[in-house]
Amino acid sequence: MDHPLIIALDFPEKEKALDFLSLFSKESLYVKVGMELFYSEGPRFVEEIKSRGHGVFLDLKLHDIPNTVKSAMERLARLNVDIVNVHAAGGKQMMEAAIEGLDKGTISGNKRPACIAVTQLTSTTEKMLTDDLLISEHMEAVVSHYARNTKASGLDGVVCSALEVPVISRECGGDFLKVTPGIRMVSEDKGDQHRVATPERARELGSTAIVVGRSITQAQDPLAAYYDMNKLWRGQI
Numbered sequence: 170m171d172h173p174l175i176i177a178l179d180f181p182e183k184e185k186a187l188d189f190l191s192l193f194s195k196e197s198l199y200v201k202v203g204m205e206l207f208y209s210e211g212p213r214f215v216e217e218i219k220s221r222g223h224g225v226f227l228d229l230k231l232h233d234i235p236n237t238v239k240s241a242m243e244r245l246a247r248l249n250v251d252i253v254n255v256h257a258a259g260g261k262q263m264m265e266a267a268i269e270g271l272d273k274g275t276i277s278g279n280k281r282p283a284c285i286a287v288t289q290l291t292s293t294t295e296k297m298l299t300d301d302l303l304i305s306e307h308m309e310a311v312v313s314h315y316a317r318n319t320k321a322s323g324l325d326g327v328v329c330s331a332l333e334v335p336v337i338s339r340e341c342g343g344d345f346l347k348v349t350p351g352i353r354m355v356s357e358d359k360g361d362q363h364r365v366a367t368p369e370r371a372r373e374l375g376s377t378a379i380v381v382g383r384s385i386t387q388a389q390d391p392l393a394a395y396y397d398m399n400k401l402w403r404g405q406i
């Protein structure tokens with residue numbers, strides 16, 4: 170994975186997403202299709218985006234009993250997307266089942282989608298961990314424990330905050346994928362995100378890829394916002 174900046178296509182419908190993509194003319198992008206767009210447009214939209222040559226992270230954050238996750242992953246593998254994800258909180262058996270489903274569903278000749286697990290959402294704070302989830306360990310310990318479980322279950326990496334990348338790299342190795350949302354410029358409002366980092370900081374900390382949504386999609390000039398963020402991420406400014 171060539172350290173992509175993954176654009177979160179968080180739009181309510183296909184037309185808005187395609188309008189956004191048309192700003193980039195023929196450039197190949199790496200995009201994330203999440204629940205909002207997938208629930209309104211379904212698998213056909215994902216196939217359309219793939220056929221335009223874009224890399225696709227299908228972010229449906231599966232979290233269910235192992236058998237259900239396995240069957241769902243078997244279906245998702247047929248879409249030939251590049252990345253899919255689950256919640257590590259579903260446990261090791263569930264994560265192993267996700268890989269079994271992906272292996273089963275991947276059409277011969279295609280590459281199995283990379284499978285990554287959300288450790289703790291970037292909108293979660295230490296206080297929420299204690300008060301809402303009744304988890305008494307600190308964030309870094311929880312995230313690194315979930316990352317070790319993810320690796321032990323045969324997945325390719327995790328979704329985490331850039332702030333936790335160094336500990337995960339130490340414990341799970343440099344090749345283990347660390348995909349980091351919660352990216353904000355210093356001047357920007359954090360909104361619902363809490364464990365945030367700038368694109369430069371994410372690079373310094375060793376993120377494999379960053380996920381950026383509203384800072385680009387809701388910008389006055391989305392094209393300029395994308396190029397600025399991408400340059401910062403790649404250390405070209």
Ligand SMILES: O=C(O)c1cc(=O)[nH]c(=O)n1[C@@H]1O[C@H](COP(=O)(O)O)[C@@H](O)[C@H]1O
Binds near residue numbers: 328
């Ligand atoms: O799995 C994800 O992509 C994800 C995990 C996480 O912990 N935090 C997180 O923000 N995301 C996604 O990353 C994107 C971030 O969007 P912005 O906050 O608008 O940049 C959204 O589409 C979220 O669903």
